[in-house]
Amino acid sequence: MAYTITKYIFLLFTLLLFACETPSTSQEATIAERLDVPSFKEKLAATPNAVLIDIRTADECANGMIEGAKAIDFYQDDFDTRLNALDKNQTTFIYCQGGGRSGKALKKMKEMGFKEVYELKTGYGSWVD
Numbered sequence: 001m002a003y004t005i006t007k008y009i010f011l012l013f014t015l016l017l018f019a020c021e022t023p024s025t026s027q028e029a030t031i032a033e034r035l036d037v038p039s040f041k042e043k044l045a046a047t048p049n050a051v052l053i054d055i056r057t058a059d060e061c062a063n064g065m066i067e068g069a070k071a072i073d074f075y076q077d078d079f080d081t082r083l084n085a086l087d088k089n090q091t092t093f094i095y096c097q098g099g100g101r102s103g104k105a106l107k108k109m110k111e112m113g114f115k116e117v118y119e120l121k122t123g124y125g126s127w128v129d
Contacts, residue, residue, distance in 0.1 A: 030110045030117070032107075032110045032117050032119075034103065034106065037122060040120045051091070052069040053092060053093065055073065056101075074105060080112075086114075089115050090116075091115075091118070092117045094120070095120035099120070099121045103119065
C-alpha cells in the first residue's frame with residue numbers, strides 16, 4: 001500500500017515538474033526586427049558574414065538587387081525548402097519590393113528557428129529612392 005502511494009506521489013510530482021517547466025524554444029531566442037532603410041543599411045554594413053536574401057520574383061530582381069543579395073523567390077514552391085537550407089544561426093537580412101512578402105517571410109523564418117533576421121520593412125522600392 002505504501003509503495004503504491006509513493007509511486008503515485010512520485011508520478012504526480014514528475015507530471016507537475018514537467019507541466020511547470022518553461023520550454024526553451026528557438027522562437028524565444030529569435031531576434032526578428034523590421035528596419036527602415038538607414039537602419040537596415042547600417043546593420044547590414046556592421047554585420048560580418050551576413051546573409052542577404054532578396055525574396056522578389058525573377059522579373060523584379062532583373063530590375064536590380066542590393067549588392068550581395070541571393071534571390072529566393074517567395075512565390076516559388078521551394079521557398080520553404082530553400083530557407084531551410086540556410087544556416088539558421090547566421091544573421092540574415094531579407095527584403096522584397098514593398099515590405100509585404102518580407103513581413104510574412106520574417107514571421108516564417110522566426111517559426112523555422114532562425115536566430116537573427118532583419119527585414120527591410122519598406123522594401124527595395126524605398127532602398128533605391
